[in-house]
Amino acid sequence: MIAVLVVVVVVLLSQGLLKSLNYFETVDQALGQRASLGTKVIRLEGVVEPGTISRTNAGASFTLTGTGSNHVFVSAQGSPPQLFQANIPVVVVGHFVSSTSLDFVGTQIMVKHTSNYIAAHPNRVKAPNGTTR
DSSP, X not given: OHHHHHHXXXXXXXXXXHHXXXXXXXXXHHHHTHHHHTTXXXXXXXXXXXXXXXXXXXXXXXXXXXXXXXXXXXXXXXXXXXXXXXXXXXXXXXXXXXXXXXXXXXXXXXXXXXXXXXHHOTTTOOOTTSOOO
């Protein structure tokens, strides 16, 4: 009886841990799942497209790019981090305006500022010109 209980607890814990390991959705993944994501809060990862950053009274707006022509317009509230700039990978916490929209409303911008992460995950995010930061 105790063995069965231990197995059940281990299975439940492992399933919870596996589901929580997805820290973010890339622009490509999010666009592919937009209908099922709806307006659910997610962490969206992409590269800040050069020439698209506009500082606003509420925060900043910019475009995040994925691979190819995949892109999402982000309107983020609050002050962006000090290291926020064009052509770097970032993660934005927020949600799509609707299940069909390319507009994303963010509440937090997290800058991925180490080259170690990108070197460890070369297929995740690169700047549009192929460089990594």
